[in-house]
Amino acid sequence: AQSVTQPDIHITVSEGASLELRCNYSYGATPYLFWYVQSPGQGLQLLLKYFSGDTLVQGIKGFEAEFKRSQSSFNLRKPSVHWSDAAEYFCAVGPLLRGSNYKLTFGKGTLLTVNP
Amino acid sequence: DTGVSQDPRHKITKRGQNVTFRCDPISEHNRLYWYRQTLGQGPEFLTYFQNEAQLEKSRLLSDRFSAERPKGSFSTLEIQRTEQGDSAMYLCASSLARGVGMNTEAFFGQGTRLTVV
Numbered sequence: 099a100q101s102v103t104q105p106d107i108h109i110t111v112s113e114g115a116s117l118e119l120r121c122n123y124s125y126g127a128t129p130y131l132f133w134y135v136q137s138p139g140q141g142l143q144l145l146l147k148y149f150s151g152d153t154l155v156q157g158i159k160g161f162e163a164e165f166k167r168s169q170s171s172f173n174l175r176k177p178s179v180h181w182s183d184a185a186e187y188f189c190a191v192g193p194l195l196r197g198s199n200y201k202l203t204f205g206k207g208t209l210l211t212v213n214p
Numbered sequence: 215d216t217g218v219s220q221d222p223r224h225k226i227t228k229r230g231q232n233v234t235f236r237c238d239p240i241s242e243h244n245r246l247y248w249y250r251q252t253l254g255q256g257p258e259f260l261t262y263f264q265n266e267a268q269l270e271k272s273r274l275l276s277d278r279f280s281a282e283r284p285k286g287s288f289s290t291l292e293i294q295r296t297e298q299g300d301s302a303m304y305l306c307a308s309s310l311a312r313g314v315g316m317n318t319e320a321f322f323g324q325g326t327r328l329t330v331v
Contacts, residue, residue, distance in 0.1 A: 102256075132319065134322070139324075139327070140324055140325075141218075141220075141305060141322040141323050141324040141325050142257070142305065142307075142322040143322070144319055144320075144321070147319050188256050188257070190256070201247070201259050201262060201270065202249075202257070202259065202320065203259070204256030204257050204258070205256050206254065206255055206256050207254075207255075207256050
């Protein structure tokens with residue numbers, strides 16, 4: 099069964115500092131990989147996704163993520179964090195199958211706090 | 215297009231009552247998904263539809279839960295005889311499947327937060 103591990107439950111960074119959120123997945127083949135962000139009481143917004151090709155993907159709000167097959171990782175990065183980035187971040191994996199139904203398996207999330 | 219819309223945003227109900235939630239997907243999207251998110255957890259898949267057909271249901275979806283998408287547009291999720299353990303955020307998402315293996319990503323609504331007292 100596929101699974102996603104986000105090792106860090108809570109991360110605190112200072113505004114302007116760099117950020118890296120970790121994500122490891124377990125899946126039998128190369129999956130679709132996603133990062134979503136959720137503000138309190140809100141739904142999920144897609145930050146970026148990886149399907150194939152270039153392993154470094156760019157997303158919205160200045161985020162990027164790198165797929166490393168050998169490490170089964172898809173870590174999210176941002177060079178300079180803004181106070182508005184404070185939120186919960188979820189890594190997700192979806193099956194890469196013909197006719198994929200996009201059933202996503204999510205990690206438990208990483209809560210990001212940004213100090214002024 | 216205003217995105218995926220869910221109604222109500224919040225629902226408080228007494229244990230044992232039935233509740234129904236509605237989801238309106240992005241208009242051209244043919245796939246619709248329901249997820250449940252409990253406190254401190256990521257969303258968990260419940261079920262999904264392609265057009266009006268319900269194609270997969272999670273083991274999380276007990277007999278008290280039923281979902282419909284009668285005309286392939288909006289969907290409803292009903293919980294009968296609610297229990298305190300049903301308290302969660304219920305998220306709806308939609309995507310467009312253009313062909314085999316060609317799907318857009320899922321776009322999520324803002325969710326319906328259910329509290330069972």
